[in-house]
Every structure is written in structure tokens, then in C-alpha cells.
Amino acid sequence: MDSLKIIGGQPLSGEIPISGAKNSALKLMAACLLTAEPVTLTNMPNLADTRFLSQLLQTLGVEVYWPKGDSECRLNAEKLTSTIAPYEQVRKMRASFNVLGPMLARYGHATVSLPGGCAIGARPVDLHLQAFEAMGADLLVEQGYVKAAAIHGLKGAQIVFPFVSVGATEHAMLAATLAKGETVLENAAREPEIADLADCLISMGAKIEGAGSSTITIQGVDELHGTNHKVMSDRIEAGTYAMAVAAAGGHVTLTNAPVGALSAINHALRNAGVKVEADKDAGTIEIETTGQPLAPVNVDTAPHPGFPTDLQAQFMALMSVARGTSVIRENIFENRFMHAPELSRLGANIAVRGSEAIVTGVEKLKGAPVMATDLRASVSLVIAGLAAQGETTVSRIYHLDRGFERLEEKLSAVGANIRRTSEEDEG
Numbered sequence: 357m358d359s360l361k362i363i364g365g366q367p368l369s370g371e372i373p374i375s376g377a378k379n380s381a382l383k384l385m386a387a388c389l390l391t392a393e394p395v396t397l398t399n400m401p402n403l404a405d406t407r408f409l410s411q412l413l414q415t416l417g418v419e420v421y422w423p424k425g426d427s428e429c430r431l432n433a434e435k436l437t438s439t440i441a442p443y444e445q446v447r448k449m450r451a452s453f454n455v456l457g458p459m460l461a462r463y464g465h466a467t468v469s470l471p472g473g474c475a476i477g478a479r480p481v482d483l484h485l486q487a488f489e490a491m492g493a494d495l496l497v498e499q500g501y502v503k504a505a506a507i508h509g510l511k512g513a514q515i516v517f518p519f520v521s522v523g524a525t526e527h528a529m530l531a532a533t534l535a536k537g538e539t540v541l542e543n544a545a546r547e548p549e550i551a552d553l554a555d556c557l558i559s560m561g562a563k564i565e566g567a568g569s570s571t572i573t574i575q576g577v578d579e580l581h582g583t584n585h586k587v588m589s590d591r592i593e594a595g596t597y598a599m600a601v602a603a604a605g606g607h608v609t610l611t612n613a614p615v616g617a618l619s620a621i622n623h624a625l626r627n628a629g630v631k632v633e634a635d636k637d638a639g640t641i642e643i644e645t646t647g648q649p650l651a652p653v654n655v656d657t658a659p660h661p662g663f664p665t666d667l668q669a670q671f672m673a674l675m676s677v678a679r680g681t682s683v684i685r686e687n688i689f690e691n692r693f694m695h696a697p698e699l700s701r702l703g704a705n706i707a708v709r710g711s712e713a714i715v716t717g718v719e720k721l722k723g724a725p726v727m728a729t730d731l732r733a734s735v736s737l738v739i740a741g742l743a744a745q746g747e748t749t750v751s752r753i754y755h756l757d758r759g760f761e762r763l764e765e766k767l768s769a770v771g772a773n774i775r776r777t778s779e780e781d782e783g
């Protein structure tokens with residue numbers, strides 16, 4: 357198993373290119389199932405998660421041309437050989453569940469394993485299933501699988517989500533593109549990845565209005581065609597590197613950045629005393645520290661445009677070295693503070709009470725061996741390691757490989773002392 361060794365205390369300077377967004381790419385890949393024509397995605401991030409989904413799509417009969425390391429991926433779902441997504445594949449990555457809606461919409465049937473829980477909470481898919489039922493699908497949940505059928509096709513429906521869910525909004529939107537008549541999604545999630553998915557679907561011939569707002573209207577069409585779409589840049593990756601620079605100190609320009617999608621994050625960083633210069637036209641964000649201690653900032657995670665839950669762990673690492681006490685409240689997932697005890701191993705002072713973490717900044721963190729527990733938690737340990745004195749070893753970094761492309765390469769290029777070691781290297 358690989359680990360990362362970090363010697364902290366080096367200021368960062370230079371440029372970090374931001375990759376395509378994982379959370380967008382996964383839904384865009386699922387969209388290829390809606391058409392018999394090829395879909396080409398550019399700015400694709402090479403990650404364990406996108407590769408898992410590529411394997412699942414191939415199991416279903418999709419032809420995938422995506423050379424290793426390439427940022428262009430061609431998907432052709434002309435003929436599916438199966439509409440069954442097996443447990444062994446879906447359990448590896450939750451977003452795989454999103455193949456259900458497109459197959460159901462195009463073929464009238466699909467059988468997809470339930471994704472199961474994950475380290476950050478139960479994460480049910482009841483809202484996804486309620487949306488398909490509203491669109492006239494018959495659903496049977498049996499032996500861990502959802503068997504869905506809509507023999508005469510899906511029908512447009514009025515769907516009011518009881519609370520905001522990114523996955524359910526995207527999944528319902530995918531399916532509604534091929535349903536008969538109009539579908540209205542109320543209380544829809546407004547994450548930028550939803551607008552990105554809608555843009556791609558519109559370029560395939562779908563009729564969608566309002567994506568990015570809380571009401572999305574979709575007029576179903578008989579069929580969709582192929583397209584060429586550039587995956588939006590990853591706002592979570594950009595926010596993560598911005599926080600790494602803020603924690604380690606220095607002056608870094610993020611390039612290919614999704615500038616418009618980062619307001620809540622830029623706001624929190626500015627309140628902490630970090631200089632943030634965003635240039636929308638150039639797609640760049642400059643992050644610069646002032647040499648003064650960081651100010652404590654309270655954040656509450658919330659659906660977009662609020663502060664994203666996927667940056668909560670990273671912000672906690674940053675607040676661990678602020679001067680003063682901040683309160684970080686997690687409102688989206690019930691079990692997303694597993695990084696707190698690991699950060700404490702580096703000397704952070706964090707008290708968790710229910711959905712609140714009270715972080716009292718310390719002057720210096722000190723390197724230690726720590727263990728990654730989930731994707732975003734593991735990168736928070738990297739941020740803390742960059743800010744800490746001495747050596748930090750982060751083990752179980754397969755979590756990181758799920759969502760951060762060439763992390764150690766990008767950080768080394770701006771002066772971080774970070775390297776990957778595998779067990780063989782350790783002898």
C-alpha cells in the first residue's frame with residue numbers, strides 16, 4: 357500500500373493547473389448511455405473513480421477509448437450488451453448508481469446494485485428512486501438490487517425534492533431527457549456540476565431549462581445524439597490547493613480554475629486573511645499569504661452556493677493553524693469528522709460535539725504518522741502535513757487517488773517536499 361511522506365514548512369510558489377471535475381465527469385460519463393452515438397469528453401481527470409466507471413460502462417457493452425493518462429475519453433454506447441450493473445462494481449464507487457436512470461430511460465429496464473453506505477454516512481438513494489417512480493417506473497428492491505422497469509417508457513412528472521440532493525437532481529435530470537412530456541424538478545440542487553451536465557445534455561439534443569437554479573424543467577425528446585463536451589474544472593480540487601497554500605504559506609496561481617464556482621470558498625479564505633485574486637476571463641485564481649497569522653473563520657456546510665461539504669475537512673486543517681477559535685458545522689453528512697482525530701495526532705486542538713467541530717488554532721502542528729479515512733479527509737491530512745514542522749506520513753492514500761489527479765506531482769512543482777512511497781520502497 358502506498359503512502360505519502362511530507363516534510364512540512366516549505367512555502368509554496370508557482371502555478372498549479374486544475375484538472376477536470378471528478379463529480380462532473382462521473383455524471384457526464386453516465387450520460388453516454390442515453391445515446392447510440394459517440395460522446396467525447398475532454399478535460400477528463402485520470403482518477404481511480406473515473407476509471408472504475410469506465411470499467412462498469414464496458415461491462416454494460418459501452419466501447420470506451422481512453423488511453424491511460426489521456427484527458428480525452430470517447431464513449432460509444434451504440435449497443436449495450438447488458439443493463440445489469442453488478443454489486444462488485446457499484447460498491448466500489450457510489451456514483452456508479454447513476455447508470456440506472458439513463459438505461460431505464462433508453463431501454464425501459466435496468467437492474468443496478470444498491471451502492472451501500474460509505475465512510476461518511478448512510479447515504480441512501482431513496483430520493484432517486486422516488487423520482488423514477490414519479491416518472492412511472494415500477495421498482496423492485498430485491499437482494500440488494502434495484503430492478504426498474506418502464507415498459508412503455510418513462511413519463512414526465514412534477515418532482516418536488518423534500519431536501520436538496522446533488523445525486524438525485526442529476527439522476528432525475530438524466531432520465532427525464534428521454535421521458536415523454538415535461539418533467540419539473542423543484543428544490544433541485546444548484547451545484548455547478550448540474551449546469552455542466554445540463555450543458556452536455558443540451559448539446560446532445562435535450563431540452564432543459566433552469567439548470568443551476570432550484571427549478572429545472574425538462575421537455576423529453578425521442579432520442580439524443582452524440583456530442584463533444586469539455587468537463588468543467590474541479591472546484592473542490594481548486595479549493596483544496598488554495599487552502600494548502602494558505603496553510604503552508606506562499607504565492608500560487610491556480611490555472612484552468614472554475615472561478616465562478618468558488619465564491620463561498622474565496623470568501624472564507626479572505627476572511628481568514630488570505631489574499632485571493634480571481635480573474636474570470638483568464639480562469640486563474642492567485643492565492644497569497646501575508647505572513648500574518650490566519651484569522652479564525654466559522655463555516656457551515658450547505659448546498660451550493662454555500663460552503664461545500666467536500667472542503668470542510670481541508671478548511672478544518674487550515675483553521676488548526678489560525679490564531680483563535682473557529683466553529684465548523686457539518687450539515688450535509690452525519691459522519692464527516694473522521695479527520696479530526698487524525699489532525700489531532702499532528703497537534704491540532706479540535707473538539708467534536710455532534711455536527712460541530714470547535715477548532716482552537718495552535719501555533720505549529722508537528723509531523724506524525726496519520727491515516728486517511730476517506731477522500732476529502734485524506735487531503736486535509738496532506739494540507740496539515742504541509743503546514744507542520746517535520747515529517748508526516750499519510751497512509752492508505754488509495755482514497756486520495758480516487759479524486760486527486762497527480763497530487764504529489766502538482767504540489768512538488770510548487771516547492772512542497774512530498775513523495776509517494778510504496779511498501780516495497782520501505783523494504
Ligand code: UD1
Nearest residue numbers: 379451479480481482483484521522523524665666688689
Ligand atoms: C454529491 C457529491 C459529493 C458531495 C455531495 C454533497 C458526487 C459523485 N458526489 O454526493 O462529493 O459531498 O454531493 O454536496 O457528485 N440523501 C438522501 N437520499 C437520497 C440522496 C441523498 O437521504 O436519495 C442525503 C444524503 O445522505 C446526504 C444528503 O442527502 O445527507 C446530500 O446528499 P447528495 O447531495 O445526494 O450527495 P451525493 O449526490 O451522494
